[in-house]
Amino acid sequence: MARRPGVHWPTDARSVFFDDVASPATLSKAVSEGRIRRLASRVYTTDLNSEAEDVIAKNCWKVLEKFLPGALIADRSAAEDGRISHGQLFVVADTPRKSIRLPGLNISIRRGQAYETPDLPVADTVWAEGLRMSSAPRALIDNLEDSRQHGATPSRTLKLAELEDWLARKSIVWDKERIARLREDAVALAEALGVDERIPTILRLFDQLSDREPVRPRAGQLLLALRRGQAWDERRVGMFDHVRTHLNHTEEWGVPAALPASTEPEEVAFFESYLPHSPVVRTFPLHVPKELPFYESYFSNYIEGTEFSLEEARQIVDSQQPPSSRPADGHDILGTHRCVSDPVGRSTTSENPEELIEMLLQRHATIMAGRPNVQPGQWKTTANSVGSYIFVEPKLVEGTLLRGFDMLRHIEPGFNRALFVLFVISEVHPFADGNGRVSRVMMNTELSRLGQSRIVIPGVFRNEYISSLRRASNDNGNIEALARVLAYAWQWTATMPWSDRAAAEGQLHATNALLDSTEAEQKGLRLQLP
Numbered sequence: 001m002a003r004r005p006g007v008h009w010p011t012d013a014r015s016v017f018f019d020d021v022a023s024p025a026t027l028s029k030a031v032s033e034g035r036i037r038r039l040a041s042r043v044y045t046t047d048l049n050s051e052a053e054d055v056i057a058k059n060c061w062k063v064l065e066k067f068l069p070g071a072l073i074a075d076r077s078a079a080e081d082g083r084i085s086h087g088q089l090f091v092v093a094d095t096p097r098k099s100i101r102l103p104g105l106n107i108s109i110r111r112g113q114a115y116e117t118p119d120l121p122v123a124d125t126v127w128a129e130g131l132r133m134s135s136a137p138r139a140l141i142d143n144l145e146d147s148r149q150h151g152a153t154p155s156r157t158l159k160l161a162e163l164e165d166w167l168a169r170k171s172i173v174w175d176k177e178r179i180a181r182l183r184e185d186a187v188a189l190a191e192a193l194g195v196d197e198r199i200p201t202i203l204r205l206f207d208q209l210s211d212r213e214p215v216r217p218r219a220g221q222l223l224l225a226l227r228r229g230q231a232w233d234e235r236r237v238g239m240f241d242h243v244r245t246h247l248n249h250t251e252e253w254g255v256p257a258a259l260p261a262s263t264e265p266e267e268v269a270f271f272e273s274y275l276p277h278s279p280v281v282r283t284f285p286l287h288v289p290k291e292l293p294f295y296e297s298y299f300s301n302y303i304e305g306t307e308f309s310l311e312e313a314r315q316i317v318d319s320q321q322p323p324s325s326r327p328a329d330g331h332d333i334l335g336t337h338r339c340v341s342d343p344v345g346r347s348t349t350s351e352n353p354e355e356l357i358e359m360l361l362q363r364h365a366t367i368m369a370g371r372p373n374v375q376p377g378q379w380k381t382t383a384n385s386v387g388s389y390i391f392v393e394p395k396l397v398e399g400t401l402l403r404g405f406d407m408l409r410h411i412e413p414g415f416n417r418a419l420f421v422l423f424v425i426s427e428v429h430p431f432a433d434g435n436g437r438v439s440r441v442m443m444n445t446e447l448s449r450l451g452q453s454r455i456v457i458p459g460v461f462r463n464e465y466i467s468s469l470r471r472a473s474n475d476n477g478n479i480e481a482l483a484r485v486l487a488y489a490w491q492w493t494a495t496m497p498w499s500d501r502a503a504a505e506g507q508l509h510a511t512n513a514l515l516d517s518t519e520a521e522q523k524g525l526r527l528q529l530p
Contacts, residue, residue, distance in 0.1 A: 009036065011046045016059045018042050018066055040102045042066070053104025057084065060105060065129040067100055067107070068093040073127060074110065075142050075156050078134035079166050082127070085154050108156065121188045136170070137185040140205075144198045165220035167205055172231055172396065179209070225399050232399035233392045236427055239477040240404045243423060246479065247416040289498035293341035295508075296444070296456050297333055300340075300437050303462040306332045310505070310514075322370065331370020332437070339363050339441050340454075346441075347448035353405035357398065359445075364431055364438045374433040384429050389473060391429035400428050415490065418446035418455070419483055426469055453494035455486055458513035460520045461527045465489070488527070495530045 009017040019027060019042045027044060030036045036044050039052050043063060047055055056063060064071055072092040073082055087104055092112045100107040124132040134142060143163050147156040158166060171179050183206045190199050207213035208223065215227055225231045298313045306329045308316070316322055317337055322330020340346050345363075350356045365377025375381070379397045383390060392400050404424035411417045425439035444454040457465045468482040492511065497503040508514050511528040520526060 009044070009046060014045070014047050014050050014055045014058045016043055016045050016055060016062065019044070043102070051104075056102050056105050060084065060089065061128040061131060063102065063105075064089070064091065064107060065131055068095065068109070069130070071109075071131055072124060073131060073133040074139070075134075075147075076154060076158055078139040079143055079158055079163070082133060086152060088154060090156050110156065120192050122185045135185075135189075136182055137189045140167070140182070140186050140202065141190050141193065141195060141198055144201055161218060161220040163220075164205065164208065165222040167209055168220060168223040168226045168231065169234070171209055171226065172393075179206075229395075230399035230402060231396055232403045233396045233428075236392055236400050237403045239427065240407055240420075240424055243420060243472075243477040243479050244407045244411055246477075247411055247420060250416075250483075291501050291504045292454065292456075292493075292498040293337055293346075295498070295504065296340045296454060297336035299456050299458050299513075300336055300440050301329075301332050302459045303457055303465065304332075304436050308333065328370045332367065332434075335367040335369050336437055336441070339366050340444070347445060349442075349445045349449050351409055353402045353408075356405045356408075357401055360401070360425070360430070360438065360442060363441050364434055367437050367441070368431070368434040371433065374431070376434075379430055380432045382432070384432065386470070389470070391427065397428055397430045401425075401430060404428070413446065414450055414452065415447070415487070418443045419479065419486055421446055422486075423469075423472060423477075423479060423482065427473060447490075453490065455490045456493045456496075457489050458492070458508070458511075458527060460512050460515040460517050460525070461485070461489060462517040463521065464517075492527060492529055497530070 009021050016039065022030075027036070027038075031038055031044075034048070036046050037048060038044055039055060043056075045055050068091065070093075073089070074092045075090040076085060077083070077088075077090040084105065087106055089105060089107050090110070091107060092110050094113065095109060095111065097109055099109060122135050122137045124135050124138065127133045140163070143158040143166075145157050149155040170182065174182075183202070186202050187199055190196060190202065204213060208215050208219065209226075211227065215224060222231060222234075294314070294317055297317070298308075298310070302308075308329070312323070313333055316330045316333050320334065322328075322334065348359070350359065361377045368374055368376035380394050383393055385391060401424065405421075408417055408420065411420055422439050422443035425442055426435065429435045431438070440455070440457070447454055464485050468485040472479045472482045492513075496507055496511075507530045511530055512520060512525050513527060515525060
């Protein structure tokens with residue numbers, strides 16, 4: 001049935017409108033005819049398919065402005081930049097109402113002065129739909145007020161540890177001058193609002209942050225980590241946790257049911273004496289297929305742009321001398337080869353995040369030894385990026401890696417754990433150069449510790465590999481494409497005849513492994529299984 005002339009409402013997906021667009025009778029009739037639906041008192045939508053909670057979430061500011069014009073987003077919600085926490089939104093408004101309940105959203109109201117006062121030293125932040133949000137100084141002051149938590153519902157204000165972490169988070173993102181200004185503004189605003197009793201606590205918070213006062217024993221985790229020089233990138237850690245959860249609920253990536261083992265029991269006694277003791281995992285991937293280390297180092301450098309012919313690379317490895325015309329590139333081949341050919345080192349890993357950090361640094365120092373300008377074995381000192389995508393900030397590198405590596409104990413050893421290690425290192429990008437090479441070495445260690453085949457990414461597979469890594473980064477840790485790329489490369493590696501040079505080279509040509517990735521795509525060729 002056609003809509004009545006003169007009655008207009010939005011028809012976009014997940015859009016809302018209110019009861020002032022038509023008479024109650026018209027709205028009631030449209031609801032009964034199934035043309036619109038009522039989400040809550042006064043709130044309607046033409047979206048008949050989306051969940052009511054999703055529609056409200058998309059339009060929460062529009063709904064808030066309609067019910068409470070000029071409301072101030074405050075307290076916990078202001079400290080969390082307007083994020084809806086457990087379905088709660090905390091506001092200040094001049095109304096006797098205590099709350100407004102909507103699908104998936106409870107607007108909790110603190111009665112107070114929501115309108116802006118010109119004589120205050122710090123203005124509130126302009127927000128969407130004509131609303132405002134408490135400024136950072138006001139959010140700091142307001143969250144110093146105690147409030148109670150009811151069940152799973154978060155308290156209106158942050159707990160002290162949460163507030164300490166909020167301030168630590170600001171210090172990570174802001175420069176020292178801006179943090180100093182926040183301190184001054186908070187003190188001035190507290191005086192203007194007549195809450196002078198909160199000033200000593202404000203000053204203590206900033207003194208803890210700047211190391212002028214000891215951190216209290218139960219301080220926020222991020223503040224404690226910041227003081228130890230181990231603060232982390234919260235977005236990346238959240239991404240890692242998402243990946244960890246996904247890996248633990250996924251059993252099939254197209255990984256072959258069985259891959260050739262690479263252990264020979266008679267060599268266990270000899271190599272056991274060289275392995276470090278607990279808590280380092282002691283493993284015995286003792287038989288290294290003759291040609292595999294060479295090709296692993298060759299391809300790992302090739303896909304990073306360090307390109308040699310097979311003959312040139314073979315000469316470098318056999319002579320242990322880089323070419324005089326390209327000494328740094330030659331050292332890259334040698335350094336990688338040293339890491340992947342050592343039968344003990346190539347399989348030594350740890351359940352301890354700090355020990356795993358040390359192994360990462362040592363392996364990077366070995367791989368990049370020929371490039372002292374990139375500080376081998378040392379964290380990056382300037383930010384790095386690929387295009388517009390920026391990796392973890394230098395001061396957050398170690399803490400982010402520690403948090404990521406700490407999740408490894410919750411992931412099944414083998415392919416899933418190897419993938420996770422690769423992704424964490426790639427996403428942090430902890431070094432000025434050599435991140436790809438060292439991430440693959442660390443990945444393969446997780447496989448060698450179980451006596452499983454390693455993963456080699458041949459040149460022809462470069463574009464698929466790089467594309468899947470970028471997708472995982474840009475899509476908040478969606479690792480499905482990366483997992484399938486690595487699983488295919490794993491199957492290819494496991495079925496190659498690495499023990500015989502002639503047979504290996506024959507299969508490299510037969511499987512298109514030596515082709516340039518872009519040229520292969522143009523010719524419609526791809527990596528084939530042996």
